[in-house]
Amino acid sequence: MRILVGLVFLLITTSSFAVTFNGKFIQGSFILGKTEPGSEVFIDKQKVKVTSDGYFAFGLGRDRKNDVIITINEKKIVKKVFKRKYKIQRIDGLEEKKVTPPEEVYERIKRENKLIGKARAINSDLTFFKNKFTIPVENSIITGVYGSQRVLNGKPKWPHYGLDFAADEGTKIKAMLDGTVTLAEHDLFYTGGTLIFDHGHGISTLYMHMEKILVKKGQKIKQGDIIGTVGSTGRATGAHLDVRLNWFDVRLDPATVLDVKK
Ligand SMILES: [Zn+2]
Numbered sequence: 001m002r003i004l005v006g007l008v009f010l011l012i013t014t015s016s017f018a019v020t021f022n023g024k025f026i027q028g029s030f031i032l033g034k035t036e037p038g039s040e041v042f043i044d045k046q047k048v049k050v051t052s053d054g055y056f057a058f059g060l061g062r063d064r065k066n067d068v069i070i071t072i073n074e075k076k077i078v079k080k081v082f083k084r085k086y087k088i089q090r091i092d093g094l095e096e097k098k099v100t101p102p103e104e105v106y107e108r109i110k111r112e113n114k115l116i117g118k119a120r121a122i123n124s125d126l127t128f129f130k131n132k133f134t135i136p137v138e139n140s141i142i143t144g145v146y147g148s149q150r151v152l153n154g155k156p157k158w159p160h161y162g163l164d165f166a167a168d169e170g171t172k173i174k175a176m177l178d179g180t181v182t183l184a185e186h187d188l189f190y191t192g193g194t195l196i197f198d199h200g201h202g203i204s205t206l207y208m209h210m211e212k213i214l215v216k217k218g219q220k221i222k223q224g225d226i227i228g229t230v231g232s233t234g235r236a237t238g239a240h241l242d243v244r245l246n247w248f249d250v251r252l253d254p255a256t257v258l259d260v261k262k
Contacts (some may be wrong), residue, residue, distance in 0.1 A: 019072055026082040028146055028253035030059045030203075030245060032130055035072050042071040049123065049201045055130045057201045059247035062086070062147050062159060086147035092154065099152045105189055112188045119183040119196040119204065120246050126200030128178040133257040134223060136176050136207070137230060137241050140165035142260055144242065146253035161251040162208065162242035163260070169211055169239040171230040175221045176205055176243065176258070184217045191242075192233025197221065205254075206244040209236040 023031035033056045035041065041048050043058040050056045060068065060081055070077045101109065144164030150157045179197035182204070188194050193210030211231025215221060232239045245254040 019070070019077065021079075023256065024082070025060065025068065025079045027060055027064055027084045028062050028251075029256045030057070030247070030252045032057055033070070039072050040074075042069075044069055049125065051127045051130065051201075055127065057129045057203050057247065059245075059250050059252040061250045061252075062161070084147065086149060086159065087145070088149050088151060090151045092152075094153050096153070099155060099157075101189070109189050112185075112190075115183060115185065116188075116194075116196065116206075117249070119198070120249060121202075122182055122198050122204070123202050123248075124180075124198050124200050126180065126198060128199040129201055129203035131177060131223070133176045133254075134174070135258055135260065136173050136243055137165040137167045137171055138174075140167040140171070140241070142166075143240060146255060162206075162244045163254040163258070165230075165241045165243070167230045167239065167241065169229075169231055171239075171241075172226050173207060173210065173228050173230060173241055175223055175225045175227050178223050179205070179221055181215050181217050181219045181221060184213055184215060186213060186233075188234055190235050192236060193228065193231055194234075195227060202246075202248040204246045206242075206246070208242040208244070209233050209240060211239075 019033060019035040021031055021033050023029050035054050037052055037054040039050055041050050041056050048056050064081050068079045068081060143166040144160055146161060146163060147159055149159040177199050179199045182198045183196035185194045191208040193213050195207040197205045209231055210228045212229045214226060214228045230239050230241050243254050245252040
């Protein structure tokens with residue numbers, strides 16, 4: 001009898017706890033959750049928006065080690081985050097000025113980082129993040145992956161957070177998902193021609209090193225629309241498109257939402 005009571009109780013608690021996750025709990029992953037509409041959802045201590053049909057989004061950072069705590073209507077789910085191994089590339093004997101940017105551009109870099117940070121902080125009610133992403137450049141080769149780190153002259157540099165698509169200069173770039181343009185800049189120090197799109201609930205995408213930008217800030221874009229062309233602007237070694245995926249200030253692996261060979 002006691003077992004039966006326990007079982008019934010378990011059934012009741014799990015049924016009021018209906019949630020599914022699309023995405024793996026590994027470092028760098030984008031995760032789409034679905035629960036009862038009207039639920040209150042927290043990821044760790046951060047309250048997140050829930051769509052009218054119960055969807056919410058979040059992501060796991062490159063170096064995240066601790067478990068994720070998902071709280072839905074005050075009930076906690078604890079998920080372990082699996083670690084990944086990232087490539088480390090060491091290059092020595094480089095000219096120092098190529099390793100560290102000159103002091104006179106520090107202010108510029110700071111200003112530009114603020115612009116990017118502002119676009120990534122947007123928490124809109126758009127719900128495009130729950131749709132499937134598509135590849136931005138056709139007939140391209142992936143030449144750079146998320147998470148890899150360069151050590152130049154013994155100095156560990158910022159890890160690479162993007163997915164690089166090598167393609168000829170001038171190749172058309174298509175929007176990976178519906179969204180609103182929140183940043184359109186032609187000449188940023190590191191990233192050159194740069195676009196940022198908001199897809200709702202803190203999910204944003206970035207396109208970098210673009211030759212031409214064919215859209216404006218504030219414009220609403222449909223998936224597959226031509227938004228510009230591949231270039232080598234900013235600090236790029238050759239023509240390629242570098243795309244990025246964020247959940248607010250957490251940088252995620254675009255390969256977790258795109259159909260690319262890993
Ligand atoms: Zn890149």
